[in-house]
Amino acid sequence: xxxxxxxxxxxxxxxxxxxxxGGSSDENAVVxxxxxxPPGDIIRVSLARLERNTxxxxxxxxxxxxxxxxxxxxxxxxxxxxxxxxxxxGNAFEGVIGTVDVLDHAYTPIGHAQVTGATGNGATSFSTxxxxxxTFKGGKQDGIVVLYAANNAxxxxxxxxxxxxxxG
Numbered sequence: 001x002x003x004x005x006x007x008x009x010x011x012x013x014x015x016x017x018x019x020x021x022g023g024s025s026d027e028n029a030v031v032x033x034x035x036x037x038p039p040g041d042i043i044r045v046s047l048a049r050l051e052r053n054t055x056x057x058x059x060x061x062x063x064x065x066x067x068x069x070x071x072x073x074x075x076x077x078x079x080x081x082x083x084x085x086x087x088x089x090g091n092a093f094e095g096v097i098g099t100v101d102v103l104d105h106a107y108t109p110i111g112h113a114q115v116t117g118a119t120g121n122g123a124t125s126f127s128t129x130x131x132x133x134x135t136f137k138g139g140k141q142d143g144i145v146v147l148y149a150a151n152n153a154x155x156x157x158x159x160x161x162x163x164x165x166x167x168g
């Protein structure tokens with residue numbers, strides 16, 4: 001889970017716990033990751049075996065979710081084009097929910113936009129456009145759309161939701 005902690009800019013000692021699955025014959029697993037810094041935000045990482053290979057198959061992250069925020073569009077594994085319209089929900093503070101980043105296959109940010117809510121404070125919906133430039137020039141590439149929300153203490157990323165996508 002160290003890679004997930006780095007994507008979130010969380011401390012390397014963030015706590016992980018297997019919630020379900022993850023055994024040698026399982027196709028799926030759910031793991032929670034808890035930020036060791038206050039206020040101790042939590043994300044849920046869902047994993048699946050690549051090609052459903054339970055014979056020492058590779059685990060692949062298929063989604064990252066958290067309470068209070070979501071990406072409702074695009075859907076996971078959509079084929080995207082720039083500019084991208086990202087819609088979802090989150091908790092706004094003084095109108096700001098957080099940021100949306102588009103990451104390439106190496107987790108390098110290739111697009112970025114601030115996310116503001118439809119209402120000033122509290123639970124709200126959002127819609128924002130994000131332009132990005134792919135790093136792969138020969139066609140489409142794997143990528144991730146991430147919604148980062150600030151934590152209540154304001155010092156690091158609170159929680160995030162991530163969708164695996166195909167970037168064009």
